[in-house]
Amino acid sequence: MRMKVTFGLFFLALLVSGPILRNEPYWMHVVIICIYSSILAMSWLLILRIGHLSLAHAAFMGIGGISSALLVMEAGLSFWLALPLAGLIAAVIALVLGFPILRVKGIYFLIITFAFNELIVIVIRNWKFLGGYVGLIDVPRPDAIGGIDFSSKVHYYYLILFLMAVTVIVLYRIYSSRIGRIFTSIGEDEDLAQSVGINVQRYKLLAFAIGCFFAGLTGSFVVHYLNFSGAELFITWQSLNIQIYAIVGGMGYGIGGPIVGAFFLTLLTQFLDIPIKAQPLVYAAILILVIFFLRGGLITLPQKVSAGIARLSKLWVRGPNHGTA
């Protein structure tokens, strides 16, 4: 536990001091992607925690993003109001959708969320108001506060870092509380949870809404960061991408896993200079390898390695009789 906290703080310090150590826009852009990807992955994992594999996470990101863009561009709201509203809109839609669909079992829920994501993309593409095929261009930057006018990537960097911190804190509080345990119990065995008096439907809705809230929030950030909102950002492949981050990182660790996965995969793409076209291939290959050989995810690698070393060293020290002689 102490190890986790120390490592977490060290990582946080690294992130906070990042732009100071290396004030270079391209690198900051990469880390910004890492950070918002990890928020998406963490919020997705919350939904998995209650036993539902959602393929609609990108759609909710889109709902948040487009709502935010429209609120600012059409209704003239300030970004700082649009950001939380975007999250709320996504959460409300999640509640409305979740009400019927959270009742159904795994495979059906999967297909429904898949269909929902596709549906949202089609609606966006066919409705000029939401962007159409071209998308919404010239989405304005966040309104200036203090001296920060978001003309430089550094400003966006700290904004998203702040949002990530909020997400981490909220999720940490949830997971270490009674509610978090209820979520886990629902995920493990819904019927058993219900039999001890847990209102399964209500907690599922809560988890789904919270997860989609953060997706919406991230969507808002992304469209104002890219100054663009297009259907391509929210396609079902993005939903799968988010899953891959969480699973490759480690499904068992609600906060650490997705962060590890998002950072590892995004940075890998950069360092190995993987072309955009090849990225799905590489991610998918890594995903399949992880499922078969390292189910717990990359975050369990240190454990597995040290356990392996411990076993090897026992053999080495005690000899072929394994210490029994």
Add this chain to the structure above:
Amino acid sequence: MPLAQIFLNALLLTMLYALVSSGLTLVLGIARIVNFAHGALYMLGGYIVYYVFQEAGLPFVAALVLAVLGMGLFGIFLDKLLFRRLTGQFFAAVIVCLGLVFLIEGGAAMIFTEKQQSLPSFVSGTVHIFGATLGTERIVVIVAGAIVMLGLFYFINRTKPGAAMRAMAQDSEAAALQGIDFNYTSALAMGIGCGLAGFAGGILAPVYGVVDPYMGQAIMFKAILVITLGGFGSVPGAFIAALLIGLVESFGSWYIGQWVSAVLFGIVIVLLLVRPRGILGVEYIMRH
């Protein structure tokens, strides 16, 4: 007269969806996995025909046979390598299948380039029926598709291996107790199911005139819709559903254009909430 045209177009779509979906539902019934990568197999079937027929100049039938065999074998390979190790692990299987889609498509994009490749039809000319004009190849596809579907029905309902597959889909343990060879039947089902996908891809590529690495995706959405409507694991259900969806799509795109896809997706969602078992399926029991 558009009505006949629309209806014939619907028949074409029906055959396409029926071929792809019956393979998918067959695999589902046996391996208990929704193979999301089925669309990718359709795509590969199309590419095999492209390379063998268009590039190498061999006769179309040869190309088609190669597509079927190739995809059949590939399906068996996938089963042995991946699906067999994931029995009972629902989420893992789904994730692996989803990953496979992008693996196969990504590989195809890299090897075949992302460009659309065009290929000509295997027979030229047009046909006039009931006042509608269709390219001859479309009629051929409709007829060929019908023959294949009939062959499939006959195989499943009137032959011993077919009965074995039906038994396994109903209750694999009881089937094993009856002496049905699990491995052989499984491989057979996978081979046939994936071969069907390859056949569909191969025979439809010349009709649509193009192949590209992502053409499996659109098919996949429809296939999932079809097997959901028809009932998981039911081949006749898949056929009826394919007919319905083909009609809806054909008439729908005539009257409401692009939005027909949205309507179809809306239908899936409602369907899964109201009657998940579809027309002819039984309630899908997940084994943990």
